[in-house]
Amino acid sequence: ILTNRSGPFAECHWHESPAPYYESCVYDLCRYGPGNRMLCAAVESYDEMCAFHGVEAAKWRQGLRCDVTCPANTYFDFCGPPCPASCVSLNSSTQCTKPCVAGCFCREGYVLDAGRCVPVSQCGCTLDGRYHRLGEEVILTDTCRRKCSCRQPAQPMRCQDHACGALETCKVVDGVRGCYPVKFGTLWVFGHPHYHIFDGLDFDSKGTCKYTLSKYCGPPGNLPDFTVKVENEHRGSITASWTRLVELDLYGERIAVAVGQYGQVQVNGSLVNLPLVLASGKLYAYYSGSSVIIQTESGLSVSYDWSHYVTITIPEIYSGLVCGLGGDFNGDQSDDFRMPNGSVAPDHVSFVNSWKDVDSPFHCTAVGPQTECNKGAKNKYRVQSYCGIITHMEGPFQRCSNLTHAQMFMESCVHDLCATKGSHKTLCNTLRSYAVHCQSHGITIQPWRQLAGCGKPLISGAPSLMVTHKFLTVF
Numbered sequence: 001i002l003t004n005r006s007g008p009f010a011e012c013h014w015h016e017s018p019a020p021y022y023e024s025c026v027y028d029l030c031r032y033g034p035g036n037r038m039l040c041a042a043v044e045s046y047d048e049m050c051a052f053h054g055v056e057a058a059k060w061r062q063g064l065r066c067d068v069t070c071p072a073n074t075y076f077d078f079c080g081p082p083c084p085a086s087c088v089s090l091n092s093s094t095q096c097t098k099p100c101v102a103g104c105f106c107r108e109g110y111v112l113d114a115g116r117c118v119p120v121s122q123c124g125c126t127l128d129g130r131y132h133r134l135g136e137e138v139i140l141t142d143t144c145r146r147k148c149s150c151r152q153p154a155q156p157m158r159c160q161d162h163a164c165g166a167l168e169t170c171k172v173v174d175g176v177r178g179c180y181p182v183k184f185g186t187l188w189v190f191g192h193p194h195y196h197i198f199d200g201l202d203f204d205s206k207g208t209c210k211y212t213l214s215k216y217c218g219p220p221g222n223l224p225d226f227t228v229k230v231e232n233e234h235r236g237s238i239t240a241s242w243t244r245l246v247e248l249d250l251y252g253e254r255i256a257v258a259v260g261q262y263g264q265v266q267v268n269g270s271l272v273n274l275p276l277v278l279a280s281g282k283l284y285a286y287y288s289g290s291s292v293i294i295q296t297e298s299g300l301s302v303s304y305d306w307s308h309y310v311t312i313t314i315p316e317i318y319s320g321l322v323c324g325l326g327g328d329f330n331g332d333q334s335d336d337f338r339m340p341n342g343s344v345a346p347d348h349v350s351f352v353n354s355w356k357d358v359d360s361p362f363h364c365t366a367v368g369p370q371t372e373c374n375k376g377a378k379n380k381y382r383v384q385s386y387c388g389i390i391t392h393m394e395g396p397f398q399r400c401s402n403l404t405h406a407q408m409f410m411e412s413c414v415h416d417l418c419a420t421k422g423s424h425k426t427l428c429n430t431l432r433s434y435a436v437h438c439q440s441h442g443i444t445i446q447p448w449r450q451l452a453g454c455g456k457p458l459i460s461g462a463p464s465l466m467v468t469h470k471f472l473t474v475f
């Protein structure tokens with residue numbers, strides 16, 4: 001284009017010889033490769049000299065693609081590599097037999113990475129066709145048994161065996177497989193009796209039958225098969241019932257905890273003192289506060305205070321695989337009244353009755369209207385000297401009042417006092433279960449018994465066991 005006598009610079013040849021520009025252009029292109037950056041620069045310098053002589057050359061940039069602007073770290077080439085190197089394939093150009101193509105190409109030392117040109121040192125790795133950034137770690141297989149990391153640019157990933165921790169579960173969150181902390185679901189039963197079940201639903205029931213509170217309903221053999229049953233009884237009034245027995249079947253053992261047997265549990269029918277270890281350490285029971293906690297290797301735990309306060313905590317691996325009064329723990333409240341026959345009960349009364357055990361006491365099903373007291377009586381029980389102590393901002397439970405369940409305990413307390421015509425024992429029982437509930441959430445409460453007229457703690461200096469088992473959870 002510089003020496004062509006009918007080209008855009010022909011008129012300039014009379015003022016300035018193109019020969020030296022031509023020679024240096026050829027030299028540059030030989031030296032630095034066929035990209036158009038050198039070509040454009042060489043032609044530009046002759047163009048500038050022509051302009052100095054007052055000669056305006058015809059348009060030449062477009063023909064040489066010198067008007068093309070390439071993205072960062074790239075240059076234009078009329079005849080560039082048809083299979084440019086990329087982070088995924090650094091040596092792709094060596095095996096490529098296609099003809100060269102025009103376009104923008106990465107500068108030397110840079111390669112393509114997701115459409116951009118990056119220094120080779122910033123490349124990641126590929127594994128099974130998927131690209132991973134430098135330093136990235138991936139966890140593979142359904143059980144998170146393998147961990148691979150990208151440590152060197154454009155190298156295969158380094159892999160090693162991996163396992164999730166004891167309180168972790170292998171799952172996919174936001175498309176990323178990994179070991180995540182196990183989440184637990186808790187249900188609790190208290191008062192006469194109020195149920196707060198795994199998916200957050202609350203209901204009351206006053207039958208005195210034996211009921212399946214929660215049991216494993218998934219495919220046999222996948223997870224430890226457990227059943228927790230509770231039996232209720234009337235105390236003082238036939239309008240209210242309380243949990244008198246909690247029964248856990250697991251690993252071929254039956255642990256039953258009954259009201260009045262404080263400090264002891266029944267193991268396969270025999271009364272045994274706490275603490276105890278069963279099923280080769282897979283099952284153990286110990287004191288915590290004034291309750292017994294039966295903890296299992298699988299993460300399931302059941303607690304009862306030998307009075308009326310029952311909790312079951314299960315790890316999320318049981319999600320959707322349990323049934324009973326506690327529901328299925330699938331995160332959806334709408335299907336929680338599912339009966340043993342698989343259909344959803346129209347109301348909580350038929351739901352509760354459907355989970356009645358065959359060996360329930362005769363005439364145990366709740367009948368008659370729900371006891372309600374008038375507004376005046378309810379207000380009476382809401383004051384500080386009764387249930388109001390639960391939510392009182394300067395009372396012994398003040399630190400616990402931020403718990404969302406404080407109001408629920410308060411209303412249940414009022415309800416139970418209504419049902420038992422203001423029984424002081426009911427009040428003390430309710431406050432005690434609330435105290436246990438607060439403490440199980442790690443909240444310190446102030447002495448409350450004397451204030452509420454409930455006497456001294458049931459047992460002071462109760463034997464306790466420091467348990468440092470890896471599956472122990474505090475709920």
Ligand SMILES: [Ca+2]
Binds near residue numbers: 331
């Ligand atoms: Ca549910």
